[in-house]
Amino acid sequence: xxxxSVYVHIPFCARKCRYCGFYSVPPDAExxxxxxxxxxxxxxLYPFKPPVExxxxxxGSPSLIAADLLIPFLRQLIRQIGRVNEWTVExxxxxxxxxxxxxxxxxxxSRLSIGAQSFNQDDLAFLGRLHCVNDICRSVVxxxxxxxxxxxxxxxxxxxxxxxxTWKQTLQQAVDLGAEHLSVYSLTFEKNTPLWRDLQSxxxxxxxxxxxxxxYDAAAxxxxxxxxxxxxxxxxxxxxxxCRHNLRYWDNRPWIGLGxxxxxxxxxxxxxxxxxxxxxxxxxxKKAFAFEQIQTPSPLQIACETAVLNLxxxxxxxxxxxxxxxxFDPFELFAQPIEQYTALGLLAADxxxxxxxxxxxxxxxxxxxxxxxx
Numbered sequence: 001x002x003x004x005s006v007y008v009h010i011p012f013c014a015r016k017c018r019y020c021g022f023y024s025v026p027p028d029a030e031x032x033x034x035x036x037x038x039x040x041x042x043x044x045l046y047p048f049k050p051p052v053e054x055x056x057x058x059x060g061s062p063s064l065i066a067a068d069l070l071i072p073f074l075r076q077l078i079r080q081i082g083r084v085n086e087w088t089v090e091x092x093x094x095x096x097x098x099x100x101x102x103x104x105x106x107x108x109x110s111r112l113s114i115g116a117q118s119f120n121q122d123d124l125a126f127l128g129r130l131h132c133v134n135d136i137c138r139s140v141v142x143x144x145x146x147x148x149x150x151x152x153x154x155x156x157x158x159x160x161x162x163x164x165x166t167w168k169q170t171l172q173q174a175v176d177l178g179a180e181h182l183s184v185y186s187l188t189f190e191k192n193t194p195l196w197r198d199l200q201s202x203x204x205x206x207x208x209x210x211x212x213x214x215x216y217d218a219a220a221x222x223x224x225x226x227x228x229x230x231x232x233x234x235x236x237x238x239x240x241x242x243c244r245h246n247l248r249y250w251d252n253r254p255w256i257g258l259g260x261x262x263x264x265x266x267x268x269x270x271x272x273x274x275x276x277x278x279x280x281x282x283x284x285x286k287k288a289f290a291f292e293q294i295q296t297p298s299p300l301q302i303a304c305e306t307a308v309l310n311l312x313x314x315x316x317x318x319x320x321x322x323x324x325x326x327x328f329d330p331f332e333l334f335a336q337p338i339e340q341y342t343a344l345g346l347l348a349a350d351x352x353x354x355x356x357x358x359x360x361x362x363x364x365x366x367x368x369x370x371x372x373x374x
Contacts, residue, residue: 164211
């Protein structure tokens with residue numbers, strides 16, 4: 001396996017959710033074939049040696065594309081990429097289709113990520129989701145029937161109008177459904193989204209910090225008691241079911257991002273594609289990259305980025321791996337913040353690793369900023 005992952009951004013959504021800051025557009029029947037062809041052509045522009053470690057098809061809503069277009073596209077993609085250790089496809093609960101799921105399994109998809117968000121209908125309505133609670137349950141059942149034994153659910157807490165009690169009920173329902181992986185995120189008000197505009201106008205107010213913290217703590221307690229391992233600030237998995245693709249991001253390993261707005265970390269450069277479907281297709285059709293941004297971080301910047309990403313994992317920074325990857329000794333490079341936060345009980349450090357303590361996880365961002373720049 002080459003030390004590389006591939007992410008594909010499918011930008012189509014039936015309707016944009018109120019909180020979503022990702023680039024997405026309504027499905028366009030005329031542009032769809034050109035888009036799928038462009039993704040394959042973009043991948044061919046990258047000099048890499050297949051096979052790769054992981055493949056992730058996200059969005060947007062990949063499951064919104066009709067099977068007669070999506071399946072041949074995925075088949076072509078895997079021919080270019082080769083065998084992968086983990087292949088994830090995102091599924092919208094309202095779009096789960098038995099035939100498509102069976103075709104995913106036949107192709108070699110090994111993992112599904114389902115955008116559940118909540119098991120409370122009022123929460124789903126507030127977020128602007130098109131699915132209902134029954135759709136979530138149905139999608140998991142259909143996935144099991146298709147043979148999938150690695151299913152992740154995304155959940156959102158700290159939704160205005162929600163309560164700790166209903167959040168605990170959502171968590172319990174997710175556990176009862178038998179999901180192998182749960183990602184739990186506090187609702188964020190992304191700039192220029194409908195939800196952000198409602199915040200600016202005073203139509204909605206964020207959940208207060210104490211309630212947000214109580215919901216985070218409830219997730220950690222309930223999921224740990226249910227047999228999940230918290231392996232990253234917001235991610236929990238049953239033993240053996242950590243998301244390998246996301247772990248590669250937190251390990252700061254290289255990846256290729258395909259599609260409009262997709263980011264890449266490849267050959268020492270961080271790039272981001274144009275967040276415009278038509279312009280993206282036009283660039284690729286000219287056999288050129290569709291980059292909107294290009295950055296070449298210095299070795300010191302890479303070391304700082306790696307430290308921040310590593311510390312999101314509960315395993316933290318492995319000293320030997322960090323030295324091999326960046327050329328720096330983390331204990332020397334970050335001596336000041338390590339001393340400061342160890343004294344406060346927010347970091348634990350030994351000869352092998354540096355990691356956030358349990359009490360530091362809910363306030364990690366305030367700590368990580370001191371590792372971001374040296």
